[in-house]
Amino acid sequence: MREFLEMGGYAVYVWSSFGLTFAVLAANLIAARNKRRRVREQLLRRLQSEEQ
């Protein structure tokens, strides 16, 4: 396990590459989900105020 984490001495480069990649991809997914929530709330509010 330790040997695996050390990546033959290249741990810093290998793990920061993988970490950065998944951080950026996760940020894209989270931002898309948050935006969808926000948009739906806004549109629903507008719809309800129109109906009143």
Next chain:
Amino acid sequence: MFAWFHKLGSPPHFYKLSGRLLPWVGAACAICMISGLYLGLFVAPPDYQQGESYRIIYVHVPSAWMSMFIYMVMAVAGGISLVWRMKLADVAAEMAAPIGASFTFLALATGSLWGKPMWGTWWVWDARLTSELILLFLYLGYMALRSAIENPQTASRAAAILALVGVVNIPIIHYSVEWWYTLHQPATVTKFDKPSIVWEMLLPLLLMALAFKLLFAYLLMYKMRTEVLVREQKSGWVKQRLEANN
């Protein structure tokens, strides 16, 4: 054919179809990603020259492929919206740009993290790296241009033209390693001979590339669904969808 094209371009039809596809695309992406990571990190042998550091290839190369692929998707969608005024194509182009910029950033950053231990430098101004950096600026320019123009139709047309002109850069990126002397290693997989890589190393690379493609498909559909709700908010089907909470 035209009827199919027309149906595909209709926002409520897209909304229904993409809603059904999303969970399957997401599941397929997770399967490819997990198996690709497992095979790439645990099963593939170390490289005889680069040791364990070569494993960066499993995030670097798929990101670089996606940076070019998404640009082509964006330019083609822009062209379709320019010629046929297809609303959904414009939505696709607009939503693809930030995803493409993310992958381009990742290709540059992971390349830098690979370059440091292998070449001894984070960055060189050679053809491959410079043309990929120009790609990042094309994406950022596209997004800036869209948000700078008030009128949405003008913005969409100007951005589509910018995207189409920028296509010139794509073959330059691809062939840069053959046309110019460079530090960057030549293509491993995308060449006409047999790929110069053993299958234990190649399989995880292809799985990761497929996973990234599926992730892009997922993100693009997901973001387009949100944008379609905004753009079509006056129409009855959006109101029905909102009230039915789906």
